[in-house]
Amino acid sequence: MDTFLSPIEQPKGLVMKLVYFFTRRQFGKVLAPLKVHSARLPLAFGMFYGKVSQLDKKLELDPETVMLVRQQVARINICLFCIDTSRFVAIQASMNASRFDALDDYTVSPLFSPAEKALLDYVTELTRDKTVNPTTFSRLPEYYSDRQICEIVWLVASEHLYNITNIGLNIHSDMLCDISKRRS
Template sequence: MAPRLQPIEKPDEPEIQSTYQMTRQKFGTVLTPLKVVTARMPESLGVNRELQKFREEIQLDSELKLMVGMLTSEINGCGFCVDLAQSETVRKNLRMEKFNALAEYQTSPLFSDRERAALAYAEETTRQKNVSDATFEELRTHFNEQEIVEITWLNAFQNYTNLVNIPLKIESDGLCAITQSETQLDHDE
């Protein structure tokens, strides 16, 4: 399915051209949100870079950060963000089986009580825009105050990116398949 706005393949802005080149090297393709959104709104590039950099500085372990983001994106139906999270999962050599079971996090033995608390909080926040006292207290039994704020921020950030992509019908770029193919080539060499 094509995005609602035609992707701009050859942007005029030198900084956007450079970003296209960098993402092509990193992901094997130019990301559709860059071609649809950033090419039309170059000012957003700096903001998005800073948000991504800030996301990387969050102290939670990378697997939990990815799970919170991917579950949020699955709930919202953001195919691009789910694909990006799966790609990152492969790139970081994490267990894809666990990420494929996110919809069953409440009952699957693959998840710890700590992970379930974070995922329940992210799910309830995404669906309701608020959480019950019980959900919050369960989260508090597993995480300190800084970690709670980090989970809250990650969930809000993921909802933000989902709300940029979904209305514009920005779907999967096949990033996970590209990453799996590159990973297989690395193992074959």
Template sequence: MTSTSRARIEPGRLRELGPINWVVWQVLSRVAGVPDAHLFSTLGRTRGLFRGWLHFSGKLMPGGRLPRHESELVIIRVAHLRGCEYEMDHHIRLGRRAGVTPEILARLRIGPADPAWTPKHRALLDAVDQLTTTRDIDDAAWAELAEYYDDRELVEIVLLVNQYEGLAATITALRIQRDRL
């Protein structure tokens, strides 16, 4: 998405969001540290669907079993691979709170080939890259990932990658504009 693209759906306000989603948007904007989190003021137009999506998304992050730092590694890597600036902006801010330093961020842009990763994080990022680029994880990468994560966490990793890949596609297709700080 180019920075000159216009939003295909304008962010909603009280009338378009309804009172519940308006309050949710206000709270989530504050948490994100922005006056208007465009993602939420756009998706909030779908009313009940937005709340269902938010519940699902929140169960993965921040409510998932993966440590927050690892969830942010996954999300930022997906955002980078998909070229989703909105997702990158948002999760660089959130990732900072979870220990994603500028050095780690630079390594995330390189990917699993960076030699500074721990074997666990390399396995995680390799799985993210494979799932994002091929829609599958090969047996060798899966076996490596399974050395570090239990069955529930493995399912969660696959769901988390696909949630944020789908979100990146939604942001891109709707031309949701980057938030202003």
């Protein structure tokens, strides 16, 4: 049996149940844009996204740090869907949106702690260069445990897969932030 099913061949009931479950849980009643996104992906991706969502809830890192990492990776990879989605999640969770706006200048911004600057330096190098300077890596243990450093790598890797999937399938922003603003 072919493991890659086209959207037409996918079992509609299961896909829509997964989409409804994860979008309802994470995004309230905003379903239409995510249905469109999920309908374009093979079933395996939906299952992967669901597993990532479950794993992210078990991380030691706080949710805002998780979103900062995901946002920085998406910005470097220029994944418009992921940039919009992570920003939407941050807004819905009442995270400080100005910090997401300041990611371009995180190295000099007073909105970021020394720990977050070390984290973002690491994430930026790993994402952009696919390697990390030993000096950059050596700063992480000052602020993060071994487990948290592994979680940071997991976040970069899983976000990269999201980004490459969306870019490869020409999936762009679904304007979730705009929808959220209209509902406020």
